[in-house]
């Protein structure tokens with residue numbers, strides 16, 4: 001079921017007409033659906049069945065406090081990559097004891113903060129990081145729980161910028177180095193070895209790369225057990241893709257079940273780190289057409305949303321569906337490039353879209369709930385968009401639109 005649905009010609013977000021939301025809160029506007037977020041999270045949680053497990057939502061996909069709070073209330077864990085993300089999780093009521101900390105460049109201060117908050121574990125991405133965690137934990141006189149992020153060298157078959165599990169990528173340690181690093185971790189007095197972690201990339205639409213990676217990881221788990229190193233959890237990362245256009249990724253149930261089947265009767269806790277699969281289709285970006293314009297034979301719809309609001313099309317040539325908020329059956333369709341006001345040729349939300357629109361109409365860019373607002377910027381001194389969450393008929397402003405004055409907050413003139 002899709003909570004962004006059309007009733008007649010009008011697009012609705014749950015029980016709210018999107019045109020009314022745009023009128024009340026202005027554009028560009030991110031609109032999230034609480035019911036969608038909850039449904040997606042439950043799909044992962046339930047598919048794990050009876051096996052002890054933790055769904056650690058990847059905060060980078062969407063770190064709005066209300067989004068994190070909705071998930072925290074469900075009992076979610078969180079995958080974070082910075083002190084800022086951990087602070088957000090805590091501010092949103094998340095439980096630090098359900099937090100895994102990924103990322104290749106953790107600073108000592110971030111490690112100390114995470115230790116003080118009592119996180120579930122660090123996903124260690126290098127030997128040097130392990131040394132640093134030991135050192136910080138020693139200074140604080142605490143034990144740091146860790147798992148090692150292993151790079152299984154499998155091709156995730158996704159965009160090269162979001163592939164992370166190949167040996168040429170910066171993430172994790174190779175399987176061949178893992179034995180030695182685990183042994184070192186075991187010898188450190190302020191480190192407690194807990195698990196193993198891998199994350200091979202994002203927007204994966206096939207199940208096989210996940211299973212290939214898991215097979216390699218399980219082999220390593222067995223070898224480690226023979227070395228006397230017993231792991232209590234396996235973190236399979238995130239990366240499950242969504243349908244933006246015509247992709248047919250496995251349903252979270254199917255994905256989680258395939259993983260559970262591979263684990264068979266092993267006595268091991270399962271952790272997932274889904275981001276996109278929970279949030280992408282739980283959000284839209286609503287934008288207004290400012291002008292229609294034709295250069296030579298190319299038609300442009302110039303809208304008030306831009307690459308600073310949603311960078312995925314510019315950065316990854318990502319395709320996201322763009323639909324009119326109110327359909328106009330009376331108008332003929334025309335092929336448009338949907339472009340923003342930013343002074344870059346790469347500033348587009350979509351190209352060659354058949355739409356029946358006039359200036360002043362509203363468009364919705366679908367699947368914008370993940371890696372939308374979190375990757376937005378103030379480029380061209382554009383205030384960042386507002387974010388709202390609908391819950392049935394209720395609407396909550398979960399982040400106000402930035403003001404012009406806020407754009408130079410913290411800056412100062414020379415004396």
Ligand SMILES: Cc1ncc(COP(=O)(O)O)c(C=O)c1O
Pocket residue numbers: 058061079102103164199201202203237238239240273274275276277
């Ligand atoms: C370590 C880690 N975990 C989880 C995720 C979430 O990925 P996705 O949004 O593709 O589920 C990412 C991003 O790719 C990541 O780098």
Ligand SMILES: N[C@@H](CCCC[NH3+])C(=O)O
Pocket residue numbers: 060162202203312316370371375
């Ligand atoms: N930001 C990316 C995904 C990166 C995943 C982070 N490891 C996207 O929008 O597709």
